[in-house]
Amino acid sequence: MAVLTDIFKSTLLPPTRRSERWKYSPISKLLNTSLSTDSEAINSGFSKEVDPNPVQGLEAYRLVLRNGKFDASLSDLPVAQGVVCMPMSEVEDGESPEFQNTYSQKEWVGELNESYHQDGMFLKIARNIKLDRPIVIHHLTDGIDVASFPRHFVRVEEGGEVDVVIWCSSTKKSSGMYNGLLEASIAPNASFMLEKVCNEDGEIYHFSHENIIQERDSRFMMHTFTVKGHWVRNELEIVSRGKGTDSIFNGAYLPTENEHVDNHTTMDHTSSDGTSSELYRGIMYGSSTGVFNGKVFVRPDAQRTNAFQQNTNIVADRGASINTKPELEIYADDVKCAHGCTVGQFDLDALFYLKSRGIQEKAAKALLVEAFLADVISSVPSTELRKEIMKIYQERHGW
Amino acid sequence: MLKIKNLHAKVGDNEILKGLNLDVKPGEIHAIMGPNGSGKSTLASVLAGREAYEVTDGVVDLDGTDLLELEASDRAREGVFLAFQYPIEIPGVSNLNFMKAAVNAKRDHNGQPPIKAKDFLAKVKECSSLVELDGRLRDRSVNEGFSGGEKKRNEIFQMAILEPKLCILDETDSGLDIDALRVVSKGVNAMRSPDRAFIVITHYQRLLDHIIPDFVHVLSNGKIVKSGGKELALELEAKGYDWIKEEQNA
Incomplete structure (x- = not known):
């Protein structure tokens, strides 16, 4: 039987445990599978198991992909002055985006996305245009041994503003690989907000890579929620290329059973007067495993950078584990950088205090979990999205 | 009892x-x-x-x-209600949500429906004035950043809300x-009733x-x-x- 590397050829070799970046997230199992892209993705229709509109009540534009292919009938793209939003497959030859990131040259996962990429969103927001509603990109994986390679490109021009939600789901019997990439470049004084939610049933190896390039005084805010997923690797790379950028990126993960969640982030301050704030929180249940790695670079020219990073973990059950590593490299001398990283358990004193007032164990834990997640989730711009995520977490963990 | x-x-x-x-x-x-x-x-x-x-x-x-x-x-x-010697700080859990959950837990136990928002707020007002706990403390996270005295007043406030026996x-x-000490004692004395008992643990006569x-x-x-x-x-x-x-x- 042909294995993955026979089907999807590459120059770069797949990562092994010898590579530090992949040490705690081995993919050998995936490499032994035989996957293929789904050429009939659209003709077979959307699944009945999953609602094409993942966040009920959220007023949003929608771009729906099934197994990497664009589904026009379920999508509702914005048509507005100064907004170009279309599936990548419909972009005219002369207009195709110039990706600046070098992920495809650095990582096997990136090279596969480059070589086999399918459809995705092409979004351009013109100068001073603020899109009135968020755009939800909903990617569904539906099928056995399916590989999907979506890729998205976003450009927000000066003073523009847009909010994008990437929501990934899959049906219960699905298996395979999701390999998605998003690149965004944010012009001076523009804002880009991104919320990424992985809520996948089945057995999907989920790789997603976001590459953000920030110009002078631009603002970027991202939230990464791993709500459910068999094996999930979230990679985020932010490069601050101009003075005075502001980057906020938060994440939450609550894996259970044998799930694996890996968050790798890189914040690269190359220019002065930037601020960045990173907060990732996780609760490890069951026999789940987790990885957090947060790199912050402060280059020699990035004077007066103010960078904050925190990763807080609760290991809730005996069989669960997390490997976490903050990495700061600071080459400028007038900077303020703070980082903290903790792994602990539920605060038993707090739990007893709540219980001593008549609140039962489960409800008491729910109160503590909500409090724990509040700092991560409260900055999500849309209330509906916030509620939906909390609802799924609650249903999953039976609070 | x-x-x-x-x-x-x-x-x-x-x-x-x-x-x-x-x-x-x-x-x-x-x-x-x-x-x-x-x-x-x-x-x-x-x-x-x-x-x-x-x-x-x-x-x-x-x-x-x-x-x-x-x-x-x-x-x-x-x-049963225990007023803690060292009340616990719980960042992110609001004092009022905490009390509401506690009141409803007890009502559920007694087969009563959840308390109406209006009734709850009236109760909160009554009990917080009893121990002179101002609104700022009432609405914050449980005991977070409270002084020692404020924490103890919050304990008596909770006791008043929950009406233990x-x-x-x-x-x-x-x-x-x-x-x-005077404020806390006033709160306790106001709660004395023929069907409620107190066990007061102390080192000192002054209480x-x-x-x-x-x-x-x-x-x-x-x-x-x-x-x-x-x-x-x-x-x-x-x-x-x-x-x-x-x-x-x-």
Whole structure:
């Protein structure tokens, strides 16, 4: 039987445990599978198991992909002055985006996305245009041994503003690989907000890579929620290329059973007067495993950078584990950088205090979990999205 | 109301309560005094159901219910309330949400529907004015950034909201200045009623100037070694505990 590397050829070799970046997230199992892209993705229709509109009540534009292919009938793209939003497959030859990131040259996962990429969103927001509603990109994986390679490109021009939600789901019997990439470049004084939610049933190896390039005084805010997923690797790379950028990126993960969640982030301050704030929180249940790695670079020219990073973990059950590593490299001398990283358990004193007032164990834990997640989730711009995520977490963990 | 018989409890291998007996009737206030390490706070924790303590022998009966069989939350629903010596800070959980969850937990236990928002707020207003807890503290995260006195007032506020039948005050006077002591005592006295009992654990007589006990017990080496009326507290204040120990050894 042909294995993955026979089907999807590459120059770069797949990562092994010898590579530090992949040490705690081995993919050998995936490499032994035989996957293929789904050429009939659209003709077979959307699944009945999953609602094409993942966040009920959220007023949003929608771009729906099934197994990497664009589904026009379920999508509702914005048509507005100064907004170009279309599936990548419909972009005219002369207009195709110039990706600046070098992920495809650095990582096997990136090279596969480059070589086999399918459809995705092409979004351009013109100068001073603020899109009135968020755009939800909903990617569904539906099928056995399916590989999907979506890729998205976003450009927000000066003073523009847009909010994008990437929501990934899959049906219960699905298996395979999701390999998605998003690149965004944010012009001076523009804002880009991104919320990424992985809520996948089945057995999907989920790789997603976001590459953000920030110009002078631009603002970027991202939230990464791993709500459910068999094996999930979230990679985020932010490069601050101009003075005075502001980057906020938060994440939450609550894996259970044998799930694996890996968050790798890189914040690269190359220019002065930037601020960045990173907060990732996780609760490890069951026999789940987790990885957090947060790199912050402060280059020699990035004077007066103010960078904050925190990763807080609760290991809730005996069989669960997390490997976490903050990495700061600071080459400028007038900077303020703070980082903290903790792994602990539920605060038993707090739990007893709540219980001593008549609140039962489960409800008491729910109160503590909500409090724990509040700092991560409260900055999500849309209330509906916030509620939906909390609802799924609650249903999953039976609070 | 509360009958404790021959209670033995330990933490790890360390036996702390060694056959404690106590009988509390509705409407009574019992003060428990005693030297450091005599088991006062252990008694409070054991009654409230803290899991670190292991009960090795004895019976604790609250109006016919075997308390020792119940989890901490169920004891609270049965009407036990512990005012903590060191109230816990819980960042991110609002004081009011906490109280609402607690009130509704108890109502659920009694087969009542959740409390109406209007009724809850009226109750909060009434109880917070009782202990002079201002709105700012009421609405914040549980005990987060509260001073020692504010934390203790918050305990009494919670007690007033939950209307327990058995109130256990674990060194509520520790860390309080005179004014806070007066406010806390006022709150407790306002809650005295014929069907509610109090166990007041304290080191010092001064709290008992404000909360007048019906009985004073001296706990020493895990047992109640002497009981008397409120005048016993004054005697202890004047003479210390040594004479009781001597009496025991004699």
